[in-house]
Amino acid sequence: MGRARFRFHGDLNDFLHSQRRSVWLDYEFRDRLSLKHAIETFGVPHPEVGEPSDLNRPLRDGEEIEVRPRLYPVPPNGQWRFVLDGHLGRLAKYLRILGFDTLYEAGADDRRLADAAAAGRFLLTRDRSLLMRRAVVHGLLVRHDEPRRQLEWLAARLGLWGAAEPLRRCLRCNALLEPVAKEKVWERIPPKTRLWCNEYMTCTGCGQLYWPGSHYERMQAWIRALRAKNE
Ligand SMILES: [Zn+2]
Structure with missing residues (x-):
């Protein structure tokens, strides 16, 4: 029989009941098992874990493990x-x-x-x-x-x-958009939109037509506000 202790940090505590958050938790184990396996028995999925960094190594008797969230770098x-x-x-x-x-x-x-x-x-x-x-x-x-x-x-x-x-990617199929000349898509533009808009894009995947304001209109103000709050 082996004994170890685990303590979870940050938003990894979202996976634990409130009285188990950020405190040392006892863990008993019988067979040889990996850190990944032990941590997941607490309900914490391995992709969420940043430390310890090597989750494949075996858990050792008497260890005290601090488990911290994984901070993904921007690619x-x-x-x-x-x-x-x-x-x-x-x-x-x-x-x-x-x-x-x-x-x-x-x-x-x-x-x-x-x-x-x-x-x-x-x-x-x-x-x-x-x-x-x-x-x-x-x-x-x-x-x-x-x-x-x-x-x-x-x-x-x-x-x-x-x-x-x-305004870079198609909402329907995820393919990239590319600019298209207004004359080329004239028949597909609603008459009222023709009056004010001169910039159009089509989807390279499904052909859907876009213009600034079309499918994005209601989202724009919200996105601007969120960006301002977070920058
Ligand atoms: Zn598309």
Whole structure:
């Protein structure tokens, strides 16, 4: 029989009952097991953990382990690549509005999500057991129910605002947009919009037509306010 103690810090405490937060927790174990396994028995998924950094090493008798959240660095050029589970459709749309590469399919099963995560995408999910899958390297459990709060939380947690580039990506299919001449899409522009707008974009994936204000209008003020608050 081995004995160890664990103490969880920061937002890892979101996974623990209130009386177990930020205090030393006793842990008894019989067989040889990894730190990852031991930490996940507390309900804390391994992609959330920054320290200890080597989770694959065996837990030793008598150890006292301080467990701290993982702080994900902003990738080069702010090129976040996300994959979201089927419960997070609104959040996926918000991330695309902000220009982030966001894989989302309403009916995607766990296997497909885990494969996308294994291929290097950052998994955002409401499903703790999915986040605990071995194949998942980078990811977070989305903490809130309400989509706008989800985005506020995520943007603050990952520092997304600095890397956001609105009006860059298709809300429907995630492909990049490219500028298109007004004459070329004249027939597709609502007559009232033709009067005031001269800049148009089309999706390189599905062909959807965009212009400043179209699908983004109601979001713009909110995004500006959030950015101002966080910069
Ligand atoms: Zn598209």
